[in-house]
Amino acid sequence: MAKRDYYEVLGVSRDVSAADLKKAYRRVAMKHHPDRNPGDEEAENKFKEASEAYEVLSDAQKRSAYDQFGHAGVDQSAGMGGGAGAGGFGSFSDIFGDVFGDIFGGGGRGRGGPSRGADLRYNLELSLEDAVRGTNVQIKVPTLVACDTCDGSGAKKGTSPKTCTTCGGIGQVRMQQGFFSVQQACPTCRGKGSIITDPCGSCHGQGRVEQTKKLSVKVPAGVDTGDRIRLSGEGEAGAEGGPAGDLYVEVHVKPHEIFQRDGADLYCEVPVDFVDAALGGELEVPTLDGRVKLKVPAETQTGKLFRLRSKGVTPVRGGARGDLMCRVVVETPVDLTGKQKELLKEFQATMKGGKNSPRQSSWFDGMKNFFGDMKI
CATH class of the missing domain: 2.60.260.20 (Urease metallochaperone UreE, N-terminal domain)
Known part of the structure; x- marks a missing residue:
């Protein structure tokens, strides 16, 4: 059976934002999650289908490949075994917690840990020759990197963040909303699970500092405008020692x-x-x-x-x-000379109309027909 279009599966347009894509996935996943539909094979299949669609469309590189080549562009990398796909369902309470966490100011399931850094984009201009043959280029990227003084922890050297006593380091607290028990981000540590009592003087407790990184980019032969090269882990450093995001180098070929x-x-x-x-x-x-x-x-x-x-x-x-x-x-x-002009006039005198200029002759015939045999 042919696969359905991933955007159709999630009920979104092709220009959907990352935030709206995530919301759409949550709606579909909640509706068809096996925990809510025990023994319903059709619901389970729809949940797997939505999970596969979201796995591809939530990844910028996979989404680009899917937009260009459809399922053929991602079949080798996309599957049903990752995340909340066929291999293991994310629990319904996880998805449910995500939705209400957003409503009440939280940020999804257990946030008691450092978050991943943001992805970055760099526009790289190349000559046609370099794009066709491939090249290595050096680029400079302003970004946030882990603070060397505190090793990215945000705490003063010799100290460490303290476990939040309000949430016990989980980063989430429960609140009662009628007969619902809803999780939300801990108001004391803001979902981090820890508190810095003695911040680092270099990064002021952020764990990151601004820096311009010099990177070498290997450009493969044959790239064209719009192609992107992914440099894993070269984006912004995550807060409080979290993993770095990725850097996407977007190619623009000069005229x-x-x-x-x-x-x-x-x-x-x-x-x-x-x-x-x-x-x-x-x-x-x-x-x-x-x-x-x-x-x-x-x-x-x-x-x-x-x-x-x-x-x-x-x-x-x-x-x-x-x-x-x-x-x-x-x-x-x-810039013809007098002699050249005379030669051209002599040449012109030898021309025999339609025999030497068939296109011109047929064009004039068409003009005559258009104007009803009017003399031109």
């Missing part, structure tokens, strides 16, 4: 003075003087691999495309190398 890229193919315009276009000739044209000869047959017209096979781009995701498409532009001569 080229000769070539335009369309997928795996390259296009360029080749100016040809009208004598070579009429009589035929051989030209040198540029490629990314160097110059090659292009034979122009006699009577070539402007707009004629010549294909140079395998002179384009090898896509970053694999596949055959593209072609170079050369579009001929017949160039009218300028």
Whole structure:
């Protein structure tokens, strides 16, 4: 049975934000969770389907691949065995706690631990040559890194955070709402589970400081504008020693003075003087691999495309190398001398209308038909 579209499974649009995506998943997961529907195989399958959809769409890299290639783009990495998928259901109370935690100012299930740092994005401009061949670039990224003085704990050197006595280090407290018992973030430690009584002087208890990191980025051959390179763990450091987020390097290929890229193919315009276009000739044209000869047959017209096979781009995701498409532009001569003008007039006198200029002749015939045989 064919898989349903992940956005359809969660009932969201393709431009849904991360926050709204999470809310949509919670609604579907709560409705079909096996704890609420014991013995209901259809509900269990729908819960697994929603978990798989959320696992892919909540990951920026997987979501990008899914948006471009559908299920084929994520089938190798997405599965039903992770998180709350087929291998083990997240408990209903976990999802239920998430919803009410958000309503009452908390932040989901047990927050008694350091949180992951934010992901970062860096826009990388590349020349067409570097994008096609691949390269290594050095970048500078302003970010938050773990404080060296306190090793990211936020506490003064020689001290450590104290377990919160209000929540006992869990980061959550329970409150009674009628016949519901609802969890919310501990108001004393704000869900952290610990309190810093003697903060570090370098980071003022935050566990992180601002720093510009120098990173080396390996750009694979064949990347194009919009492609992203993920550097795991190079995002912002997590608060209080938490794991760092990721850095996403987004590629932007600068315009080229000769070539335009369309997928795996390259296009360029080749100016040809009208004598070579009429009589035929051989030209040198540029490629990314160097110059090659292009034979122009006699009577070539402007707009004629010549294909140079395998002179384009090898896509970053694999596949055959593209072609170079050369579009001929017949160039009218300028700055003519008196002698050259006389020769052209003599040449013009020898022209035999439609025989030498069939396109011009057919165009005038069309004009006559359009205006009802009006003399032009």
